[in-house]
Amino acid sequence: xxxxxxxxxxxxxxxxxxxxxxxxxxxxxxxxxxxxxxxxxxxxxxxxxxxxxxxxxxxxxxxxxxxxxxxxxxxxxxxxxxxxxxxxxxxxxxxxxxxxxxxxxxxxxxxxxxxxxxxxxxxxxxxxxxxxxxxxxxxxxxxxxxxxxxxxxxxxxxxxxxxxxxxxxxxxxxxxxxxxxxxxxxxxxxxxxxxxxxxxxxxxxxxxxxxxxxxxxxxxxxxxxxxxxxxxxxxxxxxxxxxxxxxxxxxxxxxxxxxxxxxxxxxxxxxxxxxxxxxxxxxxxxxxxxxxxxxxxxxxxxxxxxxxxxxxxxxxxxxxxxxxxxxxxxxxxxxxxxxxxxxxxxxxxxxxxxxxxxxxxxxxxxxxxxxxxxx
Numbered sequence: 001x002x003x004x005x006x007x008x009x010x011x012x013x014x015x016x017x018x019x020x021x022x023x024x025x026x027x028x029x030x031x032x033x034x035x036x037x038x039x040x041x042x043x044x045x046x047x048x049x050x051x052x053x054x055x056x057x058x059x060x061x062x063x064x065x066x067x068x069x070x071x072x073x074x075x076x077x078x079x080x081x082x083x084x085x086x087x088x089x090x091x092x093x094x095x096x097x098x099x100x101x102x103x104x105x106x107x108x109x110x111x112x113x114x115x116x117x118x119x120x121x122x123x124x125x126x127x128x129x130x131x132x133x134x135x136x137x138x139x140x141x142x143x144x145x146x147x148x149x150x151x152x153x154x155x156x157x158x159x160x161x162x163x164x165x166x167x168x169x170x171x172x173x174x175x176x177x178x179x180x181x182x183x184x185x186x187x188x189x190x191x192x193x194x195x196x197x198x199x200x201x202x203x204x205x206x207x208x209x210x211x212x213x214x215x216x217x218x219x220x221x222x223x224x225x226x227x228x229x230x231x232x233x234x235x236x237x238x239x240x241x242x243x244x245x246x247x248x249x250x251x252x253x254x255x256x257x258x259x260x261x262x263x264x265x266x267x268x269x270x271x272x273x274x275x276x277x278x279x280x281x282x283x284x285x286x287x288x289x290x291x292x293x294x295x296x297x298x299x300x301x302x303x304x305x306x307x308x309x310x311x312x313x314x315x316x317x318x319x320x321x322x323x324x325x326x327x328x329x330x331x332x333x334x335x336x337x338x339x340x341x342x343x344x345x346x347x348x349x350x351x352x353x354x355x356x357x358x359x360x361x362x363x364x365x366x367x368x369x370x371x372x373x374x375x
Contacts, residue, residue: 002371003101004069005039006076007360008083009094011061016090017046023059026090027195030062033086036079040065041195042181042203045150063181065099073368080363098367099358104339105295109374111328117209119360122153123183124342124350125201131279131348142198145349146182149202152346154178155338156206163345166258167337170213170251174334177207201350205360213252214330218322220250228317239307240317242325254333259340260299268344269293275347289352293343296336302329 010030016022023043031038044061064083068076086094099121103110126145129138151161156175158164164172182199222228226242247255259265276286306312310324335357342355361367 002069002374003067004076004368004371005099005101005358006064006066006068006079006083006363007097007099008034008064008066009044009061009097010063010086010088010091011044011093012059013090013092017058017060019090022090023062023195026062026088029088030064030086034064034066034079034083036066038064038186039067041184041186043184043195045180045182073365073372076368077365096363097360098363098371099360100371102335102357102359104292104335104357106332106335111332113370113374114210114328114331115359115361116211116214116327118207119205120208120338121203121205121356121358121360122155122338122342123201123203123356123358124149124153124346125183125354126199127279127347127349127351130351131275141348146199146202148346148349150180153202154180154204154206155341163341166341166345168251168256170216171257171334171337174210174213175206175208179205181205208334210327210330210334213334214322214327216250216252217248217326217330218318220248221321221326222318224248226317226321229312229314231314237308238312238314239305240312241303241305242321243303244301244325244329245303252330254299254330254337257333257337259297259337260333265297265340265344268340269297272344272347272352276352285353289343292353293340296340296343299333 008030010026012022012026016026027041042063042065043059044063046058046060066079068079071079080096083096084094097119106114126149127141128145129141132138132141148161151157152163154163155167156164156172156178181203183201183203184195185200221244224246225244225248226240229238229240247253254260273286273289276282276289280286304325306320306324310320312320338357339355342350342357343352
């Protein structure tokens with residue numbers, strides 16, 4: 001079953017961003033307005049121009065995650081209209097998107113319909129010092145996990161504590177426009193009715209665009225992975241073979257991605273499993289992690305035959321190969337790379353096996369219907 005959520009964003013007015021108590025007021029106003037179980041709350045965290053990433057920042061808005069997996073299309077539509085109608089003197093904008101939690105690796109249907117451009121959320125849950133027995137070490141871990149995550153979770157970040165150097169230039173060029181969120185459980189029904197001071201995790205919402213990589217691989221692979229149809233060979237059932245087994249010199253070839261650099265990735269996996277053993281000593285969980293690592297790192301380069309069922313005809317080879325071979329394969333390795341990053345980057349601070357990758361798209365009934373049909 002596809003896990004589908006409504007992402008409801010409410011951005012604050014300029015005054016509300018810096019005014020004490022605005023977040024609490026908006027939190028309660030939004031929850032009273034929506035009258036629907038809230039799966040998770042995030043706060044938009046922004047910095048003044050010139051400040052460093054590790055600074056605490058300001059809450060410039062709230063994001064509610066509403067699980068609508070088990071609702072029908074009419075119920076989801078009604079909920080969307082209700083969220084859009086929200087108005088408050090402290091808010092500038094109320095908007096709604098749809099999020100699909102991805103299976104890792106992507107299943108065949110998800111690969112085929114994976115959008116070439118959009119937004120993606122990289123979400124992690126904090127360990128809260130799990131694995132440490134010393135009280136001082138636990139306090140230090142809890143005290144630094146938000147800063148470590150704000151600095152290290154963005155794959156495009158460059159500089160001390162950042163993660164961009166784990167990816168080549170081509171991979172980083174796919175991602176842009178990173179927005180930072182702190183994550184909170186939906187437990188503000190407590191007596192105080194407010195969010196806890198400490199976050200339970202962090203999230204970056206980024207734009208992505210696969211088109212340049214898909215186009216580059218399609219163009220550069222001609223004559224290496226595939227050849228155009230013979231114009232002198234007239235047939236009602238043309239077909240050609242696409243064989244990507246030979247490595248491509250392009251930086252967009254997934255063989256150049258973070259998770260498929262064999263020696264380094266093996267070291268990262270071993271380190272992550274070692275930390276998990278110290279944290280939980282759960283053999284079943286560790287075996288599951290090993291299995292998931294093996295699936296992510298397999299780097300499949302499958303030889304495929306393309307024919308008339310894909311729309312193949314003389315002159316449209318590039319379109320068909322791009323759409324049915326390169327794009328789904330590239331999307332799969334793009335997501336595998338990000339999943340591997342979440343599983344190995346900071347296992348002392350991020351609970352392994354509890355990270356999430358979600359595609360965020362504009363709300364539409366057509367998209368809901370497509371996601372429901374794909375279940």
